[in-house]
Amino acid sequence: xxxxxxxxxxxxxxxxxxxxxxxxxxxxxxxxxxxxxxxxxxxxxxxxxxxxxxxxxxxxxxxxxxxxxxxxxxxxxxxxxxxxxxxxxxxxxxxxxxxxxxxxxxxxxx
Numbered sequence: 075x076x077x078x079x080x081x082x083x084x085x086x087x088x089x090x091x092x093x094x095x096x097x098x099x100x101x102x103x104x105x106x107x108x109x110x111x112x113x114x115x116x117x118x119x120x121x122x123x124x125x126x127x128x129x130x131x132x133x134x135x136x137x138x139x140x141x142x143x144x145x146x147x148x149x150x151x152x153x154x155x156x157x158x159x160x161x162x163x164x165x166x167x168x169x170x171x172x173x174x175x176x177x178x179x180x181x182x183x184x
Contacts, residue, residue, distance in 0.1 A: 086126045093123030109168060114161030121154030 100116030103109070129147035133140060 083130065086130050089126040090123060090130075093119050093126060097123055109166075111161045111164065111166060111168075114157055114164075118154045118156075118158030118161060121150050121157060123154075125150030125154065 097119035
């Protein structure tokens with residue numbers, strides 16, 4: 075059982091690190107562009123990342139009950155993925171982004 079707990083801790087730590095990295099990059103992109111969809115994407119990944127952290131905290135320090143920790147984590151994961159899906163599927167009222175100047179013109183001879 076001890077080996078399984080360490081594996082679970084390692085996997086939750088990996089989710090925490092990767093989720094935090096994606097959330098940070100998404101929120102930086104939102105701050106740079108002001109695009110609501112990027113802000114929602116970042117928020118969704120924040121929720122998924124919080125789920126990983128919260129599961130570990132609940133299990134290690136509060137309940138020592140995996141069912142409770144995973145249930146709370148699954149609820150946050152579901153909310154996070156719902157926000158991510160909404161950020162992808164929502165109809166934007168923002169104007170389309172301008173393509174970079176070097177990609178806007180075809181190369182000569184084409």
